[in-house]
Amino acid sequence: MIIHLKEGIAENKVAEIADAVEALCFFDGITHVLVNSSKVKAVPSHFEEFVDQQFIFDSDIQLASRDYLKETRPIQIGKNQVGSKSINTLMITGPCSVESQEQIEACAAFNQSLGISVLRAGCFKPRTSPYTFQGMGEEGLALLAEMRAKYGLQIISEIRDASHADEVINAVDIVQVGAKAMYDQGILRKCGESGKPVLLKRGFGATLQEFVQAAEFILSLGNGQVILCERGIRTFETKTRFTIDLCGVAYLKERVNLPVFLDPSHAMGYAYGVPDLTRACVAMGIDGLLIESHPDPSSALSDASQQLDFESFGKLFETLPGIANTIGRNMI
Ligand code: PEP
Ligand code: MN
Numbered sequence: 001m002i003i004h005l006k007e008g009i010a011e012n013k014v015a016e017i018a019d020a021v022e023a024l025c026f027f028d029g030i031t032h033v034l035v036n037s038s039k040v041k042a043v044p045s046h047f048e049e050f051v052d053q054q055f056i057f058d059s060d061i062q063l064a065s066r067d068y069l070k071e072t073r074p075i076q077i078g079k080n081q082v083g084s085k086s087i088n089t090l091m092i093t094g095p096c097s098v099e100s101q102e103q104i105e106a107c108a109a110f111n112q113s114l115g116i117s118v119l120r121a122g123c124f125k126p127r128t129s130p131y132t133f134q135g136m137g138e139e140g141l142a143l144l145a146e147m148r149a150k151y152g153l154q155i156i157s158e159i160r161d162a163s164h165a166d167e168v169i170n171a172v173d174i175v176q177v178g179a180k181a182m183y184d185q186g187i188l189r190k191c192g193e194s195g196k197p198v199l200l201k202r203g204f205g206a207t208l209q210e211f212v213q214a215a216e217f218i219l220s221l222g223n224g225q226v227i228l229c230e231r232g233i234r235t236f237e238t239k240t241r242f243t244i245d246l247c248g249v250a251y252l253k254e255r256v257n258l259p260v261f262l263d264p265s266h267a268m269g270y271a272y273g274v275p276d277l278t279r280a281c282v283a284m285g286i287d288g289l290l291i292e293s294h295p296d297p298s299s300a301l302s303d304a305s306q307q308l309d310f311e312s313f314g315k316l317f318e319t320l321p322g323i324a325n326t327i328g329r330n331m332i
Helices: 011-020 045-050 101-114 138-151 162-171 185-194 208-219 246-255 264-268 271-283 310-326
Strands: 002-005 024-027 032-035 051-055 075-077 080-082 088-094 118-120 154-159 174-177 198-201 226-230 260-262 288-292
Touching: 002 011, 011 024, 011 032, 011 045, 045 051, 080 088, 088 101, 088 310, 101 118, 101 138, 101 310, 118 138, 138 154, 138 162, 154 162, 154 185, 162 185, 174 185, 185 198, 185 208, 198 208, 208 226, 208 246, 226 246, 246 260, 246 271, 264 271, 264 288, 271 288, 271 310
Parallel strands: 088 118, 088 288, 118 154, 154 174, 174 198, 198 226, 226 260, 260 288
Antiparallel strands: 002 032, 002 051, 024 032, 075 080
């Protein structure tokens, strides 16, 4: 249940009510919001005088539900907005990992040349093997900060584990929580406390319920700036790296009040499929895309097979505004 308290209630009274109904509590700028289990269906009668509104749910998808907020939550990314009434589909591109000054600078200059405002690149990489490139760490974050200053770009980079969560949160404009980190409640709580936009990727074995409940950890700490990102789930199929769940995207758009991004690069795992998939994603009317691009994919230190070279990316990018316009959206 979500409870909106009346305005102007003293902090100690708010805490007493939250405690009594076993609720998490945050201030949303207007009102104190209390959220407890969806199994609780009524406020005890002796607290009713303090309650402005209450919302009852049949599952713990609560703050993220369109039954709570009908409209998609707005998220400001630099000068651009996604969600809310905006018809924007925001392109984010960049390499899988920061690898060197020259490499990330080539990527930043490429984004700027296409008018793409957000640069993606990981510095703490959640690799499947401990023997492969693990990312440049804080040195990579410093290079990203340089790219922000020099090219006027927004930066998104991922937190791999709690050991460097604060460093990443401080360094980026959007915090990425990767598929493998989706279940890490330490990271989710840090993101909730950060107040920064968070792009939460779906774990490749996570149901939609689990995915959205992971977002609830962030929302219930008072950070409403959460973007959901579908990046492929594991199925019986082995010819592609993962299987992109467009049905899941349709569900999220219908029932969940968070902007939805798609990452066809990690879903497909092979560059040859990424342009067609990207076009299919844009045609679904989504809020944004995350695509890996690299000046020389064959030499990339992570995800070499799926990154687009600049020529292929440029050709793809040209085809997207027309598709977005056909369904009443705008590529930015
Ligand atoms: C990435 O974005 O480079 C990444 C590791 O993605 P995911 O967490 O979806 O595997
Ligand atoms: Mn990658």
